[in-house]
Amino acid sequence: MSKRYFGTDGIRGKVGQFPVIPDFVLKLGWAAGKVFSREGHSKILIGKDTRISGYMFESALEAGLSAAGVDVLLTGPMPTPAVAYLARTFRADAGIVISASHNAYYDNGIKFFSSEGTKLPDEIEQAIEAQMDIAMTTVDSAELGKARRIDDAAGRYIEFCKATAGGISLKGLKIILDCANGATYHVAPAVFSELGAEVVEIASAPDGLNINEKCGATATQRLQTVVTAEKADLGIALDGDGDRVIMVDHLGEEVDGDELLYMIAAQMRREESFHGGVVGTLMTNFGLEQAYAREGIPFVRANVGDRYVMEQLYKHDWLLGGESSGHIVCRHLTTTGDGTVAALQVLKAIVETGETLNTLRHGMTKLPQKMINVRMTQKHNIAEVEEISVAVAKTEAQLGDRGRVLLRPSGTEPVVRVMIEGENEEEVNSLCQQLADEVEKALLALESSE
Template sequence: MSRKYFGTDGIRGAVGTYPITPEFVMKLGWAAGKVFAQQGKSKILIGKDTRISGYMFESALEAGLTAAGVDSGMLGPMPTPGIAYLTRTLHADAGIVISASHNAYHDNGIKFFSADGTKLDDAIELEIEKYLDEPMTTASSDKLGKAFRINDAAGRYIEFCKSTVRRLKLKGRRIVLDCAHGATYQIAPAVFKELGAEIIAIGTSPDGLNINKDIGSTSPKQLQQKVIETRADLGIGFDGDGDRVVMVDEKGEIVDGDELLYIMAMHARSRKRLGGGVVGTLMSNLGLELALKREKIDFVRANVGDRYVMQQLKEHNWRFGGESSGHLLCLDSTSTGDGVVAALQIMMALQDSGKSLHELKSGMVKCPQTMINVRRNKDIDVAKDKTIQAAAADVEAELDGRGRVLLRPSGTEPVVRVMVEGENGELVAKKALQLAEIVENIIS
């Protein structure tokens, strides 16, 4: 069973053979309720982003949990990391997020948090899946669950975000916030305003259909323009559910997740709270690895995906990691990726260093990168094909330790992504094309 269940208008998509309809979501709520009720647990929180189908799925989940005899605490629109925090701090037995993250409004999805604000164990997910195959039964009237609204959810989360940077003072800072018409549309402006900043907010008028539409962390052009237009100190952009962040410096240049992770790591080390090394992914820019190496900070790469970054952090007992997309983990502050908390960490670095965002990011120089998608018509494992691997080794040898090659089958398309990265952009582009031709001859 996947940790996320995506669909379109609530009807397209599947987990195994289960179509994602309101009926399926109600059954999913019931199945989860049955599993937690058997463990003697009785309270699950439900939060959502701002897309229109959230109303429908929220009601369906509530009905399923009620039928299973489990109480539902309704949070309303709330960033995904806020739901994780409230699940933990309100001592709920689990949290459910209704969101499709950075996707368009017509997609939606569901994922779960455990009682401690982390992803559910696989064993619990498998138990939920087992109940999906059983007929749905309703608890007796005296055993039905109840639903209740948590009216101070936003205020609690706002105070939590501020508590992660108690020394931070933003008076005199002009900041553009782009909330993607998503779940941070009330939270982020309140956090930064209460810390003293002058806020210019865009993407704060959700209508159920405009979430992530040409705005937010995945489409930062409006944010860049607004920073230049208003002569702001910087801009901060979130995605629809608030677990990703990108920033724009005072020159209007994008500061992506790799650069933000570098800034966070350097600041954490200066405050003696780094606690080890840094975890990136296979897609993290080589410039991040080289910059950290220069500073004698350990760096490891995980598979693409926040759950794999988290696994590596736990294995190494480290605190800081993230992805180029801006999904950043600061485990000494919170239990999951949190766009607002990560942005506050950057603001703390600016305050302590006395430097601008442009100056701080300049410590890391991004390497040129060329990626070519090669259509795959044959079921060939590129990691085991000797010809492809020999060609990749030849390219890495020519890069002479100042570059790398990544061959990665897409998880969503019938293509292999051929990526070459290095300090010499002309050489990188040339070698990427040569390697892609070799891969194409074999897999197409």
């Protein structure tokens, strides 16, 4: 499949640069509209996060879809997982999210969901790709699509999230909630407070430019400070589009996606609702894999990215998967990663066990991890570089079964990520530097010979 328009997480880029420019978005809306309306009249739901360019792209998508004869449902600012949910609820033919997730305000992107709230099938993506190469035309005036705003979109999603918590009461818990000045600013506070928690909000006043700015799931320093200053029970940090969550315990220590995934699996086992195993990624801490092995829980690693986690979940027919970054999929509850829903599953474990977040996180022990980025001037298939393979084998032999080695070319930067995990931090740091030096030496020799 061509990647000119679709990536593993939709279309994403800096505003004003190809492909994320208004005329491209207009054409994309039209192309999607033509594909979805082939079998009759169609309607598509559009949501967005809080970055300023969302207004422009929302209008462009709406115009393109209308020109193709497709009706449009507008939710306004809404978390990515909410759009997946609402597309199902309103029986839309597709859902579109205008967001660049955890990126800065000047980036934006577009992601599609099917009518079932899942990623689009490859054949639909390919059909939209093909339509993009056809000259844009407009249907007759009487057949133009109509647009309407869904006034109760936020309320519907709030009630959905609360329902996933299984009727628990959060009364007595003081929670600091960081909304990243993003799409959850008007829904997440209501979810937790309506379940009884005392909620102190931070980064919940978006202005179009401050999304993810020194806040949210990718920057928890402020949250950590506020949690301890307010003597709160815990903190919750969502990212700009609400599909990731990182938490902070009462001591101000960050609790990442691997630890949260472990807690949710443990709670599901207590409830006897656990099925199969758990999907992680290549970046999942080895300590989580060890913990699952001790408890007899099957575990597989997917490539980095929510698309690949979902592929493995469907392949094995499992219910739970996620990433260290806090993108956690509870497939028994929803169809995509949802930071608010995942946080509620952790809170359910806290309420029903009577334990603190700090205590529950110690069910697994994270191993020391070190990563070094080695720059390269051009892309290489590092698996075919003999000197690198030899260096990796040597490092793996030194680690034995006490850790693991990972070399992963970045998908967005001209670097190879060299990562080592192990039981001894000093050894991990030393081996990682040695291997990074060997990789750099091999790449320099390769590039100088070309």
